[in-house]
Amino acid sequence: MVNVRIFVTYKQSVFDPQGETITEAVHALGHKEVKNVKVGKFFDVEIDQTVKKVEESVKEISEQLLVNFNLETYRYEVMEEA
Amino acid sequence: MVNVRIFVTYKQSVFDPQGETITEAVHALGHKEVKNVKVGKFFDVEIDQTVKKVEESVKEISEQLLVNFNLETYRYEVMEEA
């Protein structure tokens, strides 16, 4: 078993109203030192690598399901072997 | 400037319906090698550390705003100094 974390973020040019609103809220709280909040999501998955190569699995589930390429891109990290 | 990524996840004891649904969808796609999908969110923030210590900022904005301790916990990583 391998633990993988897949990070999904908005592409740079995509308007992120969520991030914008949270940044404003952080500033309203007085944290002017915080510049630019961006929101992303991540998926932690366990993969049984005896069945399929890890990269292959990650690539397939990300591209088929987890990521919306109109707006998002992804990256992943192999966390540890369980 | 320091870039920090703050990870927010449900506490272990809290049911994560999204993770469950995605796990099912992954299996429906035929990826039986993928075991257990958990979903989390992260916030990327830039912090001007001349104003305030980075940990202090992160701790404050997380605990005041970004995290609801009834449900969630958080962790953070300093990504790089910009």
Add this chain to the structure above:
Amino acid sequence: MSTEMTPQEIKEQKPYLDWGLTQKEYEYISEKLLGRLPNYTETGLFSVMWSEHCSYKKSKPALRLFPNKNERVLQGPGEGAGIVDIGDNQAVVFKAESHNHPSAVEPYEGAATGVGGILRDIFSMGARPIASLDSLHFGEINQARTKYLINEVVAGIGGYGNCMGIPTVAGETTFDECYTGNPLVNAMSVGLMDQKDMQKGRAVGVGNAVMYVGAKTGRDGIHGATFASADFADDRETQRSAVQVGDPFMEKLLMEACLELTSAHAEWLVGIQDMGAAGIVSSSCEMASKAKSGMELTLDYVPQRESNMSAYEIMLSESQERMLLCVRKGHEEDVKAIFKDYDLEAVVIGRVTEGHRYLLKHQGKIVTDIPVSSLTDDVLEEPSEQKIPQHIIDAENSSNWKPQIDNPTEVLNRILQQATIASKESFTQTYDSQVRTSTVVGPGSDAGVIRVRGTKKALAMTTDGNGRFVYLNPEIGGKIAVIEACANIISSGGLPLAMTDCLNYGDPNDPEVYWELYQSVKGMTAACNVFNTPVISGNVSLYNENNGKAIFPTPMVGMVGLIKNVAYTIPSFVQAEGDIIYLIGETKADYSGSELQKMLTGNISGSLNDVDLIEISNNMQKLLSAMQQGYVASCHDLSEGGLAVALAETTFKTDLGLSVKMALNSAELFSETPGRFVVTVSPDKKESFEKVMEGNIKEIGQVTKTPQLKMKLSDNEIEVAVEEMQQLWEEAIPCLMKSKD
């Protein structure tokens, strides 16, 4: 910023062809309109403003057929939305808009921004949106991609409307293979206003300020307006994305601020228009053009989200949630203060000028200097060729399909499970249909009904379209679309006031498609004239194709009706045991394009029988009069699935049943002759009702206490438990959506 092509390079390399401008148009612009070569920015402006979406250059000859005036119309087509007088110095404002192409690419945001756009059209007129509707057409629910599209589109419509707090109260959802790769996503919004608050998108008065309010401008949706004619590149790998993302929270603030301005400080305001397709360029030059003014804008003042945006990008961006105002000179600060109160920025980006020049400056340079009218009025209208499709000629020359039904109970149970007929509750439950607490009737009836607070009035509203009929005969199909919308309004007890539309077709350069467009508009026009429902606003969406094949020509009709006394809002469900059931309208052998034909043959084919608009209109008028006198307990119009489905539907969610006996046979039970109604009347109103209706009605049975549907036909009998049918009808779509393929 990449260096832009020079005018000469543009002439040689012809990038405008990709932006949707034809060679002929380019030459006309250079030689006749400007007398010089347009620069890069100007070429961009022409290409979006001369697109079908902004100029209607292809569809205009057809659109001219539509009637757009009557004694109630206060504002016809040409502004953000049309306006109709509803008495008491109030008016209803409505319009529909298609977001088919954006939704095919990015279904959630495409649908969401479709709702956002139509809401801006309404509040830019000075009206508060009070309800939304949608009209959705998808492929058959048998592919993962279609299920994804359905889920995301429905979520996008709900996501935006729910956050804005505008109830989504009615709509339609149909399924046919032709929409597989190209779903139709049409949204309609209805607003209410005091007539004194009426606004126009005009920029008059030299020296008055042009102000930009709302979200910042990014590079989203550049060439969205012309996107219909160009393919979308696969931008998986890139960091760039042209997809517009909706921000309903921003729009909510923008709406409240704009309504405060138009209702409380109208004297500061000269004109207001939303930035829809083609963003700043279309809103600003249309405002100038309508006022026959000139305009000068300094693009550096435009609030920008991304760095290094070029003049071309700033002008063509389709970032959402933005409005353009023309503000009386000297009141700029007052207006800013109102927006500031909502944490919004309002910025002066230019002025109204003398003459008729459209002058844009950016980074110290003049980037555009052209006559305003060259963008708006001088568009080359192209006569399109027309040709009757072969399938229609063939159908005229062969006989129509006739069903043979041995087991009507089984057919009824099956037809109730067809996606187009089955309950849409799993979708409509994700829409907030009650917010603003004025929803008298929400999704699941013939029309949505919204009361007008402080009066006895209510507004009934519906969207209807049936591509199958229009495909088989565009002119008759066009008539039927209007009939069906009127029938839904009448069923609720409303007087049809006027309509809006979304005309969804394939590539108009295909003479067969253009013929369909023209003929169907002709048919709709004939019906509008008879029903006195002028077309006060609308929208055209062309180039809708699935695998190179045009969709069914699908004009969507959005209609609003006035219920004089909300107490006489008529439910579509049966009300009490013993009530008498009537059928209004003749039933003929209308099986071409029916749900029955599709279910039994897998296809639709044949020719349509023409409809008698005058007779249908007479029936409707009498029925409405009976309703207004309190004689009608319930009413439901007949559409897909015919009488059988309509009768079944009137019992759902009640604990009652029906017992009917009629001279029709099993096949006729499913015929889809338009303009028919089932009505229930309490026995003590029987005489009065029949007197008002003056014949042309048939008594067919009674409402029963036992929750069963019993029908005696000329050739067979049906007896089913209501609960059983209701379950099939309710579970069909959730079941299809879950099934693995």
Add this chain to the structure above:
Amino acid sequence: MKFAVIVFPGSNCDIDLYEALHTVCHADVQYVSHKEKTLAGFDAVMIPGGFSYGDYLRCGAIARFANIMPAIIEFANAGKPVFGTCNGFQILTEAGLLPGALKQNNSLKFVCKTVALEVNNKTMFTAKYQDHEIINLPIAHADGSYYADEEVLNELEENNQIAFRYAKENPNGSLHNIAGITNERGNVLGMMPHPERAVEALLGNEDGLRLFKSILLGSQVTGEMR
């Protein structure tokens, strides 16, 4: 008795609460902007549904920092009635005036429909209902799944703080079928269902009316609210 309906940026059921109180109950009611700092002169605070700040972080998470919040907290701590529906409930939990939190519905979808609720009439907000009465109220939310840890749930049960429970089906996955709770003192109520949408026969449901009548009655009986 004077009611304040709080308006946050993005609130959209404010008009519904206002009309229910003003037009239907003929009560004295006024909108109060999130920018205000005081609630002087008011006897009850009503926090409406909607999408404060777009609900772009967790629902209610940003609203809890609005200018008006300290005044609301003070008002609650003084034992005066504070009512929140839908987003209002979420804001009250985020602000710590009510325990627990509201998670995304188990269905992962927004749901708008009428649901059956069992009422506990031992609160000042429900006095006009019968105990264990089953009523129907509309819900309209995407994040209404009530969560609290075991200990909190037990306290809620023991102290009679659960004012409304989903009776027939649980539409969102709430623990203990919780649809609405009060604070320990009983003067703060948060609930996901919308009683303000059910106060007129014309709209098909009057089951919510008695909640507002209960609040009005409370002030008459105790007379202490002024």
